[in-house]
Amino acid sequence: MSNLPSQKDAIAAALALYPTRPFAVSDIGSQTGWLKAASHDARNLYVSGPMGLATSVALGLAAVRPNEQVLAIAGDGALAMNLTSLATIFGAKPKNLSILLVDNRVYEFTASAPTPTRDMDWLAVGRAFFGAERCMRLSDLTAERWAGVARPAMIVADIAPAPNKPPALGMTPAMIRAAFLEASKA
Amino acid sequence: MAQAGETLFRSIVAAKPKLVTGVPDGMLAQTIMLCTASPDFPYIACAREEECIGVASGAAMAGERAVVMVQNAGLLNSLGAFATMGLRYGLPFVVIVTNRGALADPNGYDIEKREAFDAGVRPMARVFDFDASHLPDDLIPAAFKWAEAARKPVILALEKRLGAEAAA
Numbered sequence: 001m002s003n004l005p006s007q008k009d010a011i012a013a014a015l016a017l018y019p020t021r022p023f024a025v026s027d028i029g030s031q032t033g034w035l036k037a038a039s040h041d042a043r044n045l046y047v048s049g050p051m052g053l054a055t056s057v058a059l060g061l062a063a064v065r066p067n068e069q070v071l072a073i074a075g076d077g078a079l080a081m082n083l084t085s086l087a088t089i090f091g092a093k094p095k096n097l098s099i100l101l102v103d104n105r106v107y108e109f110t111a112s113a114p115t116p117t118r119d120m121d122w123l124a125v126g127r128a129f130f131g132a133e134r135c136m137r138l139s140d141l142t143a144e145r146w147a148g149v150a151r152p153a154m155i156v157a158d159i160a161p162a163p164n165k166p167p168a169l170g171m172t173p174a175m176i177r178a179a180f181l182e183a184s185k186a
Numbered sequence: 187m188a189q190a191g192e193t194l195f196r197s198i199v200a201a202k203p204k205l206v207t208g209v210p211d212g213m214l215a216q217t218i219m220l221c222t223a224s225p226d227f228p229y230i231a232c233a234r235e236e237e238c239i240g241v242a243s244g245a246a247m248a249g250e251r252a253v254v255m256v257q258n259a260g261l262l263n264s265l266g267a268f269a270t271m272g273l274r275y276g277l278p279f280v281v282i283v284t285n286r287g288a289l290a291d292p293n294g295y296d297i298e299k300r301e302a303f304d305a306g307v308r309p310m311a312r313v314f315d316f317d318a319s320h321l322p323d324d325l326i327p328a329a330f331k332w333a334e335a336a337r338k339p340v341i342l343a344l345e346k347r348l349g350a351e352a353a354a
Contacts, residue, residue, distance in 0.1 A: 025244070045247055049271040053240040056232075057271070060244025060252065063228050064204040084233035085240075092230050173275045177247065184248040 002160040007031075007102050010138060010157040011073060012038040014100045017146040022069035022098075023184065025058035027051060027078040029109040031102065033166025035073055042183035046169060046176050051075075052082030055099055059089055062097040065184060069096050076103040076122065077115040086129045089152050099154045100138075101126065104161045112161060126154035190319045191216030194282070194326075194344075195224075198253055201280075201326040203227050207241040208255030209234065213284040213318055213344065218255060235260030239267035239281075242339075246277035251330055254281040258303040261341070265306060268339065273311070278333035280326060281341045284318070291346040303343075311341050318344040 005013065011034055015024065025045045026035040031054065032046040045061065047054045058072035079086075079101055089097060105118035126135035134149060138157035171179075194217045198206060206221045207230040208214065221229040232238045235256045242252035261268070261283050271277060286293065287300030307313060312332075316325070325342065333340040 045244075047271070048274060049240065049243065050236070050266045053236070053243075053267055053271065056237040056240025057244040057247070059230065059237075060205065060207070060241035060246075061248055062244075063230060063241070064245045064248050064250040064252075082234075082237065082240075085237050087233045088230070088237055091233075092228075177275045177277075180247055181249050186248075186250075 004158050004160040006162060007034040007104065007159045008038045008166070010102055010159050011035055011100065014071065014138060014155055014157065015039050017141060017143050018069060018071075019143070019147070022071045023061060023065065024071050024073060025054045025061060026073040027054040027075060030075055030166065031073045031078065032169055036169055037166050042179050045180050046171065048173060050081070052078040052080070052085070055079065055082055055085040055089065058097060059085070059092060059094060061184070062094040063092070065186070066096055070098070072097065072099045074099060074101055075108070076101065076105060076117050077107045080115065080117045086126075090129045093152065095151050097152045099152070100157060101154060102157050102159050104159045106161050108162060109165065122156045126156055130154055190321055192220065193321050193323065195220040197321065197323055197326040199224065199226055200324070201251060201253070201330050203253045204250035205230060205241070205245050206253045206255065207232055207238045209238060209257070209260050211257035211284045211286070213286075213346070214255050214282070234263070236264040236267045239264045239271060242279040243267075243271040243275070243277055246279045247275065252279045253326065254279060256281070256283060257299075258283050258285045258287070258343075259299040262299065262302050262306060265310070269310065272339040276337040277339060278330065278337060279339050280329045280333060281339055283341055283343050285315070285343040285345045288345040288347065290348045290350070307341065311339065312336070313341045313343050315343045315345065317347045317350050319347070319350040
């Protein structure tokens with residue numbers, strides 16, 4: 001048995017760092033399924049677009065809701081597909097956006113095939129973009145410490161591969177959009 | 187083209203978007219610089235065009251107006267995002283595309299981009315075509331009105347046309 005947390009528990013722990021519920025924008029498949037299982041909420045935006053786009057969608061949301069905290073949730077396979085979004089976020093400097101990177105070193109929805117980044121140091125990658133003071137491991141964070149971290153910021157969570165996929169989302173795009181539109185009204 | 191860039195910028199401002207995002211193309215450079223300096227909305231400079239579709243989708247999911255500015259090759263790189271975000275969720279954002287490789291714009295490296303745009307983009311999305319040097323003042327407000335009525339993104343393809351610069 002691995003000592004690493006599950007993806008569901010890591011997402012729940014990251015959300016618990018915030019004093020009030022942030023908007024959570026999850027990548028397609030694994031992150032969306034586990035976000036729903038961990039903490040279904042109207043402020044969740046379940047993205048069904050291309051893998052890795054959650055960080056970009058979250059940046060757009062953060063720009064139009066500057067007084068709200070936004071947490072993008074990306075897998076290691078997903079973020080590797082949109083690594084340039086870290087450069088864009090660094091340049092845009094949103095004061096309300098953070099990224100939770102959940103690293104299980106496999107494509108969970110694709111027969112758990114290994115990711116090309118499985119030996120990569122994601123903490124070093126995040127720190128290269130945002131600096132050591134804005135990129136840290138989930139296991140080193142407390143709510144008090146997280147409250148003092150300037151944004152944009154990144155949390156790296158090493159997680160255990162799940163034996164099974166998360167439960168199905170059970171929501172159509174129209175349902176997702178309508179619920180989120182209501183929850184994100186200015 | 188400088189005047190057209192200002193016209194496009196004014197039209198964007200008139201539509202009151204909550205954000206504008208893009209990746210530069212020579213035909214869009216002046217408008218992008220004006221957007222970057224604008225106090226009316228943030229301009230988010232993306233490293234890659236597919237990100238722009240994601241950024242616009244994030245704004246549109248919250249019910250806000252967003253404008254994307256990219257070249258045709260960049261939109262071609264972004265069709266998966268355009269389809270699975272813009273079309274799947276019915277998001278009414280406006281995409282301004284410079285459709286390079288026109289008869290009056292014959293750079294060899296642009297020709298195939300234009301042919302791929304015609305073959306790949308037009309069958310899946312509504313594209314309205316315009317002479318880049320003669321843009322209507324109400325272009326972007328009208329585009330949002332159309333997209334919001336249609337409940338899907340709209341593409342405005344701007345191109346160089348023969349004789350247009352002299353006429354301008």
